[in-house]
Amino acid sequence: MRHPTLRPVRRNSGRTASQRRFVLGVTFPTILYAAAFSLLPIVWALALMFFEYSPGRAGGAILGLGGDNPFVGLEHFRNMVVGMSREARLFRVSLRNTLVFAFAVLPLNLAITLPLAALIESVRGRLKTAFRAIYFLPAVTSSVGVAMMWGFIYDPQKGLLNAVIRLIGGTPIAWLSDPRTKFLGISVALWAVIAAYLWQDFGYNLVIFIAALQGIPHEFKEAAMVDGASPLQVFLKITVPLLRPTLLFVCVMTMLSSFQVFDIIQVMTDGGPNYQTHVLVLDIYNNAFRYQRMGWAAAGSFVLTVVVMLITIFQMRLLRTEWEY
Amino acid sequence: MDRKVLLIGFVLLLVVSLVACGPSATETPATEEAGAAETAPPEGAGPGGISLRMWAHQNPAFNAGYQALIEAYQSAHPDVTIALETFDYDTYIQTLQTAMPAGEEADIIQLFGTWTSEYAGRLAPAPEDVMTVEEAQDLFYAAPIGGFIVDGVLYGLPQEFNMEYGGVLVNKTLYEQAGLPYPPQWETMEDVLRDAQALVQTDETGMMTVAGFHFTASDPASFSFLAGILQHGGDYWNADHTGFTFNTPEARATLEWMVSAVEEWGVVDPVLFNDEENWVGQAFFESRVAIGYIGAWAIAEGRANYPDFPDEWDYFYLPPMVEGSDPLFVADSGWGLAVSPNSQHQDVAWDFVKFVAANVDNARQWNIASGTIPAIPEVAESDEIAAAMPWVPRALEILPYGRYLGSMPDRDLVIYEIVYPHILNTLQGVETVDEALEAIDAEANATFE
Numbered sequence: 027m028r029h030p031t032l033r034p035v036r037r038n039s040g041r042t043a044s045q046r047r048f049v050l051g052v053t054f055p056t057i058l059y060a061a062a063f064s065l066l067p068i069v070w071a072l073a074l075m076f077f078e079y080s081p082g083r084a085g086g087a088i089l090g091l092g093g094d095n096p097f098v099g100l101e102h103f104r105n106m107v108v109g110m111s112r113e114a115r116l117f118r119v120s121l122r123n124t125l126v127f128a129f130a131v132l133p134l135n136l137a138i139t140l141p142l143a144a145l146i147e148s149v150r151g152r153l154k155t156a157f158r159a160i161y162f163l164p165a166v167t168s169s170v171g172v173a174m175m176w177g178f179i180y181d182p183q184k185g186l187l188n189a190v191i192r193l194i195g196g197t198p199i200a201w202l203s204d205p206r207t208k209f210l211g212i213s214v215a216l217w218a219v220i221a222a223y224l225w226q227d228f229g230y231n232l233v234i235f236i237a238a239l240q241g242i243p244h245e246f247k248e249a250a251m252v253d254g255a256s257p258l259q260v261f262l263k264i265t266v267p268l269l270r271p272t273l274l275f276v277c278v279m280t281m282l283s284s285f286q287v288f289d290i291i292q293v294m295t296d297g298g299p300n301y302q303t304h305v306l307v308l309d310i311y312n313n314a315f316r317y318q319r320m321g322w323a324a325a326g327s328f329v330l331t332v333v334v335m336l337i338t339i340f341q342m343r344l345l346r347t348e349w350e351y
Numbered sequence: 352m353d354r355k356v357l358l359i360g361f362v363l364l365l366v367v368s369l370v371a372c373g374p375s376a377t378e379t380p381a382t383e384e385a386g387a388a389e390t391a392p393p394e395g396a397g398p399g400g401i402s403l404r405m406w407a408h409q410n411p412a413f414n415a416g417y418q419a420l421i422e423a424y425q426s427a428h429p430d431v432t433i434a435l436e437t438f439d440y441d442t443y444i445q446t447l448q449t450a451m452p453a454g455e456e457a458d459i460i461q462l463f464g465t466w467t468s469e470y471a472g473r474l475a476p477a478p479e480d481v482m483t484v485e486e487a488q489d490l491f492y493a494a495p496i497g498g499f500i501v502d503g504v505l506y507g508l509p510q511e512f513n514m515e516y517g518g519v520l521v522n523k524t525l526y527e528q529a530g531l532p533y534p535p536q537w538e539t540m541e542d543v544l545r546d547a548q549a550l551v552q553t554d555e556t557g558m559m560t561v562a563g564f565h566f567t568a569s570d571p572a573s574f575s576f577l578a579g580i581l582q583h584g585g586d587y588w589n590a591d592h593t594g595f596t597f598n599t600p601e602a603r604a605t606l607e608w609m610v611s612a613v614e615e616w617g618v619v620d621p622v623l624f625n626d627e628e629n630w631v632g633q634a635f636f637e638s639r640v641a642i643g644y645i646g647a648w649a650i651a652e653g654r655a656n657y658p659d660f661p662d663e664w665d666y667f668y669l670p671p672m673v674e675g676s677d678p679l680f681v682a683d684s685g686w687g688l689a690v691s692p693n694s695q696h697q698d699v700a701w702d703f704v705k706f707v708a709a710n711v712d713n714a715r716q717w718n719i720a721s722g723t724i725p726a727i728p729e730v731a732e733s734d735e736i737a738a739a740m741p742w743v744p745r746a747l748e749i750l751p752y753g754r755y756l757g758s759m760p761d762r763d764l765v766i767y768e769i770v771y772p773h774i775l776n777t778l779q780g781v782e783t784v785d786e787a788l789e790a791i792d793a794e795a796n797a798t799f800e
Contacts, residue, residue, distance in 0.1 A: 081448060081452045084472070087511075111797055151442055182628070183560055183629075184704070192555075192556060200556055200622045200623055200628065202627070202628070203623065203625065204779075205622075206780065234479075299622075299627075299779070300628050300781055301772075315445050315448075316444070
């Protein structure tokens with residue numbers, strides 16, 4: 027028998043019944059929406075990754091699982107690691123390309139956006155707004171449009187880039203279709219896609235950095251100047267360290283979006299030449315919607331989630347701060 | 352109380368969604384559905400009428416041909432209304448693959464014959480009073496009808512002879528500029544390569560600006576490869592058609608010929624001219640290809656998409672790849688029409704399919720509208736076809752040598768993701784002939800697993 031005083035006390039939310047009904051009424055549609063279009067697909071994908079499932083096959087009695095869509099346990103994951111089948115090798119190629127893409131995009135993005143943000147922040151008046159708008163414009167442009175525009179720029183015969191190269195007496199190359207050309211051991215086609223992606227994406231981080239720079243109290247910089255620090259020293263020793271919380275956010279978000287890259291690559295190269303720009307989401311898409319290998323695609327999605335999660339945890343540990351200003 | 356309501360609502364939503372998203376676990380036999388159609392009132396029909404939906408992939412010439420025949424059928428059957436719904440190619444495949452398991456496909460489905468074996472379990476067999484297998488084999492060429500017959504059952508009627516082998520678009524203007532005799536006088540493939548070599552144009556940096564002979568897109572490269580194997584006396588199927596045999600001397604000889612066309616003759620730069628870059632159906636109509644290897648279906652599409660193309664051009668057929676051989680080749684079953692077993696008016700749907708595909712006059716009308724080679728010999732040999740499509744009589748000599756490609760577990764995967772990429776890799780110099788053949792053989796056979 028439990029002592030009456032030890033009974034758990036139910037916390038009173040302080041809301042009246044009508045208030046609770048109101049809260050329920052306004053949140054229920056959103057909850058339904060999230061459940062139908064986020065939670066349910068996640069649950070379904072988690073189940074599918076243990077099956078060799080194709081919606082084209084009738085399968086078993088429960089949701090088409092079993093029967094012609096057999097349970098395979100962890101077989102997909104084993105194949106992804108050690109399998110020699112075409113899809114296993116393509117998966118590993120796509121994972122490697124995705125890692126190269128993400129780890130190239132992040133430093134390049136930071137190298138462009140951080141100094142540029144500092145420069146724009148130092149500009150006074152309306153010019154600052156104009157610069158911010160100009161650099162942000164590509165970010166609000168359709169990815170397909172951006173991909174097509176860069177496709178024209180990279181066109182080997184009529185493209186702008188090769189026209190410039192011809193003008194200065196260089197040898198034009200097939201930027202997006204030559205599997206033999208490499209730079210720093212990475213396919214030129216992948217570099218070309220990275221450049222297009224950076225052009226479209228860096229506006230987001232630029233705006234975030236500008237906002238963060240505006241939030242740094244001037245007293246810190248002025249104190250450093252009084253102590254004889256040069257502008258470069260102020261930027262490196264004062265501004266950059268104080269931007270650490272923002273850097274963490276930018277790194278995590280940039281890494282996330284880089285791992286999810288799909289549309290720009292599908293339009294520009296469709297994974298070619300010779301799978302050198304074949305990234306993980308494209309591989310998942312092809313398996314799921316071209317070849318109806320939903321089980322394999324679900325397992326690939328799970329791996330993508332785990333990889334992104336691990337990298338995010340690593341970034342958060344590396345860049346976390348325990349101070350505020 | 353509120354939490355209970357929320358929880359119950361949430362659980363209900365999950366259950367309903369799971370049931371709605373999942374495929375039906377049991378297949379209703381087509382015959383039962385047909386029987387039900389006779390007794391059940393027509394669903395979605397207008398007052399006293401029957402409404403059917405038809406799905407097709409987006410192709411302006413094809414769709415115009417369908418629309419004209421739909422209107423003709425509706426005029427003859429005022430109680431029937433047929434709505435044509437079209438999808439771009441990739442979306443169409445995905446729509447079929449997701450809608451058919453859910454039983455939500457249209458009554459009449461445009462189907463690529465080679466896909467039939469993948470979908471046979473979800474298609475209505477043709478009733479005998481519409482057409483028997485024997486009647487179909489008598490009416491149509493072997494290659495187009497081959498795909499629509501699965502395990503001795505007829506699942507649809509073909510509308511075209513989808514011949515990707517042997518046909519080329521030839522730019523007369525470029526021929527004349529190069530000082531070559533026109534029309535081309537080709538006895539052997541060496542004659543073709545000689546012309547093509549003279550037609551190549553490059554810029555000041557050596558980059559190819561006009562390909563002499565563009566054979567490096569997916570369809571021509573793959574179907575030339577398969578034809579070459581046959582013409583060398585080999586086969587890419589094993590004896591009982593349960594596996595592929597791509598790593599053979601015949602396949603090696605064919606691939607080596609392709610490599611020599613690129614490396615020794617220099618008729619095309621496969622890095623600049625392939626499926627992704629300068630696709631033949633586009634590059635030809637932009638004067639960047641002199642001889643463009645592509646199926647005759649590209650003619651109508653080219654005319655529709657490039658009405659202002661200034662160059663003079665025509666369509667010809669190549670000599671056999673192997674000197675002295677018959678022009679043996681394989682062909683897909685091509686586009687045709689099938690009927691959903693879930694249609695409540697299968698009898699009307701089949702009547703329409705027969706009206707479009709088996710009626711000689713209507714088939715001719717559709718082939719002329721779509722610019723495709725007829726699937727019915729009587730239509731292909733008609734004067735009207737010869738007048739409207741002068742390249743068809745040129746094809747008549749080789750059409751009888753066409754064999755059905757064969758039912759594969761996943762035709763697009765084998766042709767477009769396995770055979771073609773390895774051929775292209777070899778031509779681009781990133782794989783050797785032996786590496787490519789080994790890879791094609793292993794990967795294609797893995798599709799049976």
